[in-house]
Amino acid sequence: MARYIFVTGGVVSSLGKGLSSASLAYLLKSQGYKVRIRKMDPYLNVDPGTMSPFQHGEVFVTDDGAETDLDLGHYERFTNISSKKSDNITTGRIYSDVIKKERQGGYLGKTVQVIPHITDRIKEFIKKDITNEDFVICEIGGTVGDIESLPFVEAIRQFANEQGKSKTLFIHLTFVPFLKSSDEIKTKPTQHSVKELRSIGIQPDIIICRSQQSIPLDQKKKISLFCNVPIDNVIETVDVRTIYEAPISFYNQKLDKQVLKYFKIKSRKKPDLTPWKKITNITLNTKKSIDIAIIGKYVNLKDAYKSLDEALIHGGIANKVKVNLIRIESDKLKTNQIKDKLKNISGLLIPGGFGKRGTEGKIYAIKFARENKIPFLGICFGMQMATIEFARNELKIKKAGSSELDKNCFPVIGLIDEWNKNGKIIKGTDKKLGGTMRLGLYEARLRNNSAIKKIYKSSSINERHRHRYEVNNNLKNEFERKGLIFSGMSPDKNLPEIIELRNHPWFIGVQFHPEFKSRPLAPHPLFSSFIKAAKNHK
Template sequence: MAKFIFVTGGVVSGLGKGITSASLGMLMKARGFKTTNVKIDPYLNYDAGTMNPYQHGEVFVLDDGGEVDLDLGNYERFLDTSLTSDHNITTGKVYSAVIEKERRGDYLGATVQVIPHVTGEIKERIKAIARDYEVVVVEIGGTVGDIESMPFLEAARQMQLEEGRDNVAFVHVTYVPKLKVVGEQKTKPTQHSVKELRSLGIQPDVIVARSEDPLEESARRKISLFTNVPPEAVVSAHDVEDTYEVPLILEREGLPGYLTGRLGLPDREARLEEWERMVETYRSLEDTVEIAVVGKYVKLADAYLSIREALKHSSVANGVKVGIRWIEAEDLEEKGTKLLEGVDGIIVPGGFGSRGSEGKIMAVRYARENDVPFLGICFGFQLTVVEFARNVLGLEGAHSTEIDPKTPHPVVDLMPEQRDLNRLGGTMRLGAYPVRIKPGTLAWKLYGKELVYERHRHRWEVNPDYVGRFEEAGMVFSGVAGDDGRRMEILELPEKSYFIATQFHPEFRSRPMNPAPVFKGLVRAAKEKRYGS
């Protein structure tokens, strides 16, 4: 029988429940337990696919094409695993399923209610995932007290009753502020948050106290006294520079050992040597390079979370720390390429829509003409094609038909089979697809094999009618997809020190101990640019 660890949050949102949950999953896996993570998002959206990155951070894409919350990216990175869209449960998915069952008559004429039908659907989905695992860490999004979270908290309460207390534990993540005028950590917000949770029938087994500094012993004792949680189960989780330190902090605090005892699991030693080396290596890096990320959502760093993490993974692999210069694409249009001066590398990431597209094209041109190591991703790949068409091939007005449907040179366009405007949503390429890499190219050198699987989230493609002209001018399409090879996946300019772009999103498969090859290559090239080979 699987053991369940529910992670809830209190006081304020954005405390780091996702990192806490990912760390718990990683620490259980490090003890040899077959572990997975599930994220519950209480919003009514069916999935994260249509959500603005400014509101919810990046949309993370899974192998099966699921567009999910960014916390699943944290889970995959910490557990070094691949998840499915079933690992992300939303209110939209739950209510859609309940209504569909009601329409089919599955409830046999019963009055359909939140309890037991909605809560029953939630429990069924969690248990379906749990069939293949020993430990399931379930993060319930939002903050205790939010009306949206109520059915999920109730389902979790019911699961402890039905599965048995020895099989279900609750970890509550709260905030312990330190007011400057007082000079001490205040526990009252945590007390009220736990009181709210207990009013719903849930007694937390563990309190993870988030704070700027390590939790003071007096605050720990006070939290224990007022929340009915043993002092050893009140865990300090203070701010750190590197989120990959969090599992080590929780390990030192004894959290996983306490939970294994609470759930009746064997007491095993965690194998964390490789993780510890990775964290220590990153902490000790002294040489630095600066890479510009030219995007349209840079005011919210979580909009490009996986890119930031892929650069961190590549830092460790190359022995150099990466500083990121976040540049708003529209600012580049207004202020010019002086914003890019002095950087050691440039990334133009994905995105949708016309806003900032000319700024991104300016960044591509600056990288190409000044031989600055460059990586374009998804829309950045497409705009790299547009820049080359305009400024190398001389095709005035060249563009993507996504931005300019009347362009005289549609170098990026929909494939013929995608032109049914009534089916646009259904023609997006989502998830992992095979990419064939041409021997002897930079991409071949980076990946070291002919066939790779990478995750996609796009609709427009390089127009096959123009590929020959690009190749004659020196662009190499080193990765292709499809049985006929008509879909261009990777491009590169061999005469440059490092200039590559991908139609797919390599950042989604990057892992702390196994960086995405094109990111690893970019950081290596940036290091060589600054320090020499």
Template sequence: MTKYIFVTGGVLSSLGKGITAASIGTLLKHTGLRIGVLKLDPYINVDPGTMSPLEHGEVFVTKDGAETDLDLGHYERFLDTSLTHNNNFTTGQVYKTVIENERKGQYLGKTIQVVPHIVNEIKERIIRAGIGKDILIVELGGTTGDIEGLPFLETIRQMKHELGKTNVMNIHVTLLPYIKAAGELKTKPTQHSVQELRRIGIAPHMLVLRAEVPVDSEVKRKIAYSCDVDEDSVIVAEDAKTIYEVPLNFLKQDILTPICKQLELENCKPQMDEWTSLVHKIIMPENEMKIAFVGKYLDLKESYKSLTEALIHAGANLDTKVNIKWVDSEKIEEESVDKFLQNVDGILVAGGFGERGVEGKIEAIRYARENKVPFLGICLGMQLSMIEFARNVLGLEDANSVEFDKKTTNPIIYLIDEFIDASGSKQVRTTTSPMGGTLRLGEYECETKENSRLREAYDSSVIYERHRHRYEANPKYREALEANGMEITGESHGLIEAVEVKNHPWFLGVQFHPEFTSRLQNPNPAILAFVKAAMNSEVDA
């Protein structure tokens, strides 16, 4: 029978519930248990796919093409697993399903209410996510007391009674603020948050205290007594040097003993040697290097969370600290490109939507190509590398993407609909967004060209990576590009998936998002190869 750990949060949001859930899952997985994870998002959006990066941060894409909360990225990176749409759902999805069922007459004319209909739908989705797992860790987004989270909390309360006390554990993450003027850690916010949770009918078995300073045993004892929690179940989540150190910090506090006791688990000794070694290399690396990260959402770096984490993974596995030099592509347009890209070991141009900052990215790509700096372009970064090559090598001055110039006479990049119409391909799986666009979402296969950088990186003729885009490279220009030194080295049913530049130390553009499949213990091959090439470049850092 699947056992459940519910992770809730109090006082305020962004405390690190996702990292807490992922860290506990990592420790339990390394004991040999089958661990599942689920994120419940109380917002009414059906998914974050149409939300601005400035509003929501990164949209993480699962293997099966679901657009989800960025916490799923943390789960995959920590647990070294691939998740699906079953591992994340929102209030919007729940209400949408219940309303559709009511319209079909599936409730036999009953009055539809939050209890039982909404709660039962949430319950069914939780149970479904736990199938085949020893333990399902369920993280509830938001803060205890939020009106939109109440149906989820009611579900958690009911499941304790239905499943039995030894099959359910409630872990509550709260803030332990330090008031500098008083020189004290204040416990009242935690006490009030636990009281609110108890008022709803949920008694936490464990508290995880987020703090910026060390917490002594006296404060922990005070919280244990006032919140009616065992002393060994008060765990401190102090700021760590890297998020990957959090599981090790929890382990030092013997977090698994009370968890195993509550859930009646036998093995509480995880094998964390490899993880410990990688964390040591993140904190105390043998080498250092500098990558210029060219993007346009730099005021909110959460928009690039998976990519920055993927660079950390590659660095850890190469015993190197990857220092990121953030470069705003709009600033490149306003000033000299040399000012921003001199003395870097590698240049990365990330994906994005919209015309803002595009010309700056193209200038960065030109700099990388002409100055022989190792380069990786992702999604839009690949498309812009083709546009840059067409303009400056093929001499097609108006070369562009129809995303930015619908009237261009040289559409190097065009809508996928046009490819499907021209080729008649039925093999290309696409998704239609609610806003009317056709997208490629999720995992697709890609054939790699022999003797290419791509084949060398993956050591495989066929690879599988995830996509999130609606514009494609136009195959009409393939012959001209290849005749002048830009090779097509990755393909998927006629679609261009990767390009490389001959006579360059290391230049790769990929249509897919390699960062979505990168893990600490299994870094993505393309990003690993890029970092390795940058390490070996002759540019002085």
């Protein structure tokens, strides 16, 4: 029997609903329960695939090819449970589905309204694709009181009434500020947030209070009294030194214990927090550090490369080294600055991206890393830029470029028209940008005696993709004669998946996004190897 836990947020955004949900999921999973986590986003985009990272942060991609909210990355990294398309939905998708059904006559002439039609569709999402899960944790994006999230809040209110209190639990995450001028912790914002939630018809069962410092008992009692929540269900979450402390912190605060108590069930076994304590210790106490330069267009936004940042840290954990991320804006990087900006780095990474802005800065930096034997990792667009750089400077194709960026170039990179997935031909298009890319898990076959095969210790891998342009396979022989090896190919041998450079300590480009599959408790081998090479770089 599935039990549903709904996580809402109040006062301000970015309090850590995703991290709290992921930590709770880990604690429940480690006690022997099967858990599923879902995210409901209130924006009108059908998915975040066409949204600028400046607006929404990174787009996380699932095995089955969904472009989703970055919180699903938190879910996967903390629980090691792969998310699905059915685990993320937006207001845009909800309305799109309802309008499509209305156009097809599915409502039999009825007036289509927010209640019940939109809320019914939300409730369908909550229950969809649930089999034998013990707990389904649903995070509602945004902040209670926002007009955008009202249909979702109303839907979960209805859902709780229909399912009954024995199957549903409401957790509300709020901000408890400390005012330095008066030397006081203030509970009023939490009181008002809960008042707003109750005015919509939802009484929270547990309140998680985000604070910069520990909340005194008197203040907890005040929250308990005014918010109508038992004192034991007022859970504090003080800012942690690293996010890997979060499961430990919530366990110490007995969040999982209070959830199980609410549902009148017992823990099947004690959670194992040893791995989190181990990696927290490594993260906080490692003395040796290295500098990794990330050259991209969105480096000033913390969440734009969230999974990538985490994967690099995971690689540092695997090698017991602290990874300092040096963020460099590619469109402001000039040729005469390259040597000065990159002279002290231990490794260079060019991440994925779209569009022409900043590409020349990336190409200059790749040339510097190639010629100066600096460990280099190119991901998706980064691999494509490495291919263009090599074509220009080693194959002497001066107009080498990508047809995405310049229609008059020599197309080393071109739009993919179709591709093979499990024997089925899938057609690509550039007519509509949303959902038209090569998305999700695809196989790559690795070349014998290659560096990449030694890293993966396998001849076949499956990684997540998100792109619509590919390296031109027609130039494979020319590249390889000059030392750039196509060491990973699609099973049909049409699409280059991995490149690597001979006579270089560590120079690899991949068309896929390995960062999406890296976990703090299981660092991705590609990042572990990259950081190891950077650690050994002199």
